[in-house]
Amino acid sequence: MSTPRASSLLPLLSVFGSVTFLGLGTSWAKHTLFPLVGAQGTTAVRVGFSALLLLLLWRPWRWRLADRDARMVACYGAALGAMNLCFYMALRTIPFGIAVAIEFSGPLMVALLSSRRALDFIWILLAIAGLGLLLPMVNNVSTLDPAGVMFALAAALLWAAYIVTGKRVGHLHAGHSVSLGLTVAAFVAVPAGIAHAGAALLSPTVLLVGLGVAALSSAIPISLEMVALKRLPKQAFGIMLSMEPAVAALLALVLLNEHLTGTQWLAIALVMAASMGTALTAQRPTVTPAVSLQG
Secondary structure, three states, rough: OOOOOHHHHHHHHHHHHHHHHHHHHHHHHHHHHHHHHHHHHHHHHHHHHHHHHHHHHHHHHOOOHHHHHHHHHHHHHHHHHHHHHHHHHOOOOHHHHHHHHHHHHHHHHHHHOOOOOOHHHHHHHHHHHHHHHOOOOOOOOOOOOOOHHHHHHHHHHHHHHHHHHHHHHHOOOOOHHHHHHHHHHHHHHHHHHHHHHHHHHHHHHHHHHHHHHHHHHHHHHHHHHHHHHHOOOHEEEEEHHHOOHHHHHHHHHOOOOOOHHHHHHHHHHHHHHHHHHHHOOOEEEEEEEEHHHOO
């Protein structure tokens, strides 16, 4: 029999597990797949296998889909596919934790632009300060590759678009919208991967690792998030999710030997503080971005 303490810890551990598995999957992909099929090929196998796993899990053909919903799912999925592609392109030249921190500016701006309270300007300033410490076009001493940063910023904008379109399909069952959205995302990512890597995508090593990455970074995190969302208020879920940049940076340090400077750690902390503050003071229901679908 579960105790009250265990019941209260379960959703928190579920969010932490979701973020951790996502980071493990992405680190594994960067370490193993990038040298074999590049960022585009890695995105193709990750998104393609994720879509296949969720199609088999949720069988979305069981539900009817109105024409308007089908159009919004298509936009939602296209944003998701392009977001993943840009994120992996950023990972070619900038550290994992920094790419996540920059990408977080997308959902942050969506949340903050929906509010007009004076308190929210504090979170805006924190986010701007964090990004200012990272972006080479703002900070002259930044050592980050400008192309990598631009891809991360593009991923941030696409994550914002993914959230906005996700709200339009929020009335659908989560398994329905996510499985169909990932299928559309695969139609964006897989052709890009084929064009770049070609027949190398059919290597047994690539296929096996790609399947493992898809399970670690999509199937398992989504399942854990569903456990958490049933038991946590959205604000609490958002606060817990805000630790993703730090978890990504720590995993990259251990698994990829990506060392960050003190300034870069400070920048990540500022972005996390802005994200936590936004979630903590949110007045209206928001669509919490699913970590398992980004990056």
